[in-house]
Amino acid sequence: MRVVVALGGNALMQRGQKPDAELQRANVAAAVKSLAPLAERHELIITHGNGPQVGVLALESINDPNLERPYPLDTIGAETQGMIGYWMLQALQNALPGRQVVSMINQTLVSAVDPAFQNPTKFVGQVYTEDEAAKYAKEYGWTVKPDGDMWRRVVPSPLPQRVIETRLIRTLVRTGTVVVCAGGGGVPVVRNDVGQLEGVEAVIDKDMTASLLGEVLEADAFLILTDVPRVMRNYGTPAQEEIEHTTPWELRNEDFPAGSMGPKVEAVAGFVERTGDMAAIGRLDQCMEILEGKAGTIVTPNATWPLSSTL
Ligand SMILES: Nc1ncnc2c1ncn2[C@@H]1O[C@H](COP(=O)(O)OP(=O)(O)O)[C@@H](O)[C@H]1O
Numbered sequence: 560m561r562v563v564v565a566l567g568g569n570a571l572m573q574r575g576q577k578p579d580a581e582l583q584r585a586n587v588a589a590a591v592k593s594l595a596p597l598a599e600r601h602e603l604i605i606t607h608g609n610g611p612q613v614g615v616l617a618l619e620s621i622n623d624p625n626l627e628r629p630y631p632l633d634t635i636g637a638e639t640q641g642m643i644g645y646w647m648l649q650a651l652q653n654a655l656p657g658r659q660v661v662s663m664i665n666q667t668l669v670s671a672v673d674p675a676f677q678n679p680t681k682f683v684g685q686v687y688t689e690d691e692a693a694k695y696a697k698e699y700g701w702t703v704k705p706d707g708d709m710w711r712r713v714v715p716s717p718l719p720q721r722v723i724e725t726r727l728i729r730t731l732v733r734t735g736t737v738v739v740c741a742g743g744g745g746v747p748v749v750r751n752d753v754g755q756l757e758g759v760e761a762v763i764d765k766d767m768t769a770s771l772l773g774e775v776l777e778a779d780a781f782l783i784l785t786d787v788p789r790v791m792r793n794y795g796t797p798a799q800e801e802i803e804h805t806t807p808w809e810l811r812n813e814d815f816p817a818g819s820m821g822p823k824v825e826a827v828a829g830f831v832e833r834t835g836d837m838a839a840i841g842r843l844d845q846c847m848e849i850l851e852g853k854a855g856t857i858v859t860p861n862a863t864w865p866l867s868s869t870l
């Protein structure tokens with residue numbers, strides 16, 4: 560089987576954790592331990608988040624006295640691909656001796672007129688109190704929004720249209736290489752008026768890019784791996800209940816929060832609608848069980864359940 564996995568930012572740096580390199584490296588190694596059995600049995604393409612890390616590097620850049628202007632978000636996105644990609648590459652090579660692994664810098668094409676540029680929604684960096692967030696909004700010109708009971712910086716998150724290096728990724732996957740790609744959804748780029756690629760100030764949602772990659776690479780399954788066992792109905796209320804199996808239609812008739820579960824649900828629903836294949840959302844340490852349909856929220860085109868034995 561060919562499997563595309565989107566690895567949640569939570570797997571790399573949990574809420575409240577300091578962005579220490581060793582800590583993140585250890586988190587990546589733990590994530591890879593869960594993913595290794597998947598890679599042993601299947602063709603595997605891994606994307607990863609970068610929201611917390613983009614915020615850390617952006618803040619460093621803003622406060623660097625040697626810089627006349629901070630690094631732009633596309634450049635910082637590429638930095639995070641290099642940093643997290645390196646940690647993933649090394650952990651995968653250590654876990655899968657003899658297997659070829661590659662970690663790529665990728666660009667993802669977006670529309671220059673995507674309405675997301677006028678309405679920033681993507682949370683980056685650490686959480687702040689409301690007062691701290693207001694202070695930084697004034698000082699740095701940030702847009703800030705509530706994230707649960709805290710506040711965070713938000714940046715535009717345009718929809719991915721095409722991973723520029725898709726053909727190369729496909730070629731590598733066909734050779735059995737484990738491919739880490741489109742980290743942070745890919746570095747956001749547009750084509751300018753003379754057809755040249757140019758970076759833009761944004762952070763793409765990695766789940767949406769992974770959904771697109773799953774489709775164009777003809778993946779048999781698309782897994783979003785995060786820190787909750789299943790998508791829940793009435794999340795955070797006494798009526799909360801886990802969704803074991805669902806369809807895109809059912810998911811689209813429920814409400815999920817924009818900054819967290821909303822894009823994940825949109826990403827899996829879109830993949831299943833466009834491909835007719837299976838997608839799922841669940842916990843990283845259950846990825847094998849999820850693929851077997853025994854854990855996570857499984858999304859299939861219709862209510863047929865359980866899945867066929869081909870999984
Ligand atoms: N309906 C829901 N069901 C499950 N989790 C939800 C729901 N709504 C919001 N969440 C939150 O979404 C979080 C996962 O999204 P996010 O933090 O963006 O993940 P990641 O960083 O792993 O990609 C969970 O930790 C949970 O707090």
Ligand SMILES: NC(=O)OP(=O)(O)O
Pocket residue numbers: 567568569607608609610611682742743744762763764765766
């Ligand atoms: N780019 C992105 O989607 O990052 P997170 O998953 O860390 O929010």
